[in-house]
Amino acid sequence: MAAGVWLLLSVTMFEAMSERGVHMEAPPLTPPIRNLSIDPAQRRLTWEWGGGGTRAEGGALGPRFLCRKEGRDPVRADPAGHSCSFPALSHCHVTNFTVFPEGQEKDAAHLCFQPRDPNRAAAARNLHCWVHDVDWLSCRWGRGPGATRDVRYRMFLRDARHSPDHDRECPRYEVDSQGSRVGCAVGEAGTLASLITVTVNGSGGAHGVHAPVSCTDADIDMAAVEVLAPPVLTAECESTGARVRWAPQSRFQTAFVFTLQINQSSQTEPKLEMVYETEFKVPTLDTVSVRVKATALDSGVESDWSKAWSLDCGPTATLATPMTSLLLAGAGAVLTVMAVLLLCWRKSLLSRLFPPIPRMRVLPGPEMVAWVEAPENCEVTLVTDN
Structure with a gap:
């Protein structure tokens, strides 16, 4: 009886609220993807999943996830955990990341990575690179609209998988009519990684005060930018x-x-x-x-x-080709015979000019007398026995 009265009161109250235009709102839903963050040094995106689901063998709880960077094609998350790794991460401009369960992009979570940006108006513009003449990498950029006349740009490059600690500076700069660096040429491009990060930063300012200029960077796929x-x-x-x-x-x-x-x-x-x-x-x-x-x-x-x-x-x-080969073979044979004859003739001539010294077959004993041949036309005395 009490339950029936309670049900009747509930229905009456609901009808009254509906007539007055009062609508009951559902409590806010907790987003299934929580604590989305990025480790800039490791270029790894991580998150927690609160939407439930089953645990795959050797994997994490929940569905399979996809990660997207700057609207590009998504990559699959690590099946052993809630994370995605990227080959490169810009330290110079804002990068947008998106994570969502596979087939459920409506449940996506977003992250904006914002690096330090002290002087963006002076940063280099339109940074682009290309590989040419097999072994050369050339990069060009323009002056930032807020750059002073004495701005001094510097370009660095590294393997995209490494941190900025591995940067090495451009060896050959190109300058414009005002003396500002606007390009770089790097030889032996074949020794570079297939994916590199190129960064242009610098310094400049008025009244002799040189402030750091915001950096500009780009990930360069060497195969894609090569001019064959x-x-x-x-x-x-x-x-x-x-x-x-x-x-x-x-x-x-x-x-x-x-x-x-x-x-x-x-x-x-x-x-x-x-x-x-x-x-x-x-x-x-x-x-x-x-x-x-x-x-x-x-x-x-x-x-x-x-x-x-x-x-x-x-x-x-086509007939001249075998004839030429035959003539060359004949000439080679003649030269070989002539070389053999020359060697034989030289051996005979040397033997006549320098005859071999005969070897003594009997060893000299105490009864043998050695003498020295006397010069010719000398006086000879005849000795006889009396």
């Missing part, structure tokens, strides 16, 4: 055509597709061939001109055309 040099091409005639070989010129690309442009005197239009090897046989017995360019399969970067290689592989040229 044309392949080195060689070609030679064979009995049934031309053999073409080439070598790609890159320190950071390993897989290529090559495009050959073949011009033959017997054809009005050039022919294009797509190959993955580094040699090609052109079946021709006339004049041919060949050039090649490379395209990196991973980055899609394309080189310029190589220098064209022209040859005449007609019947006369």
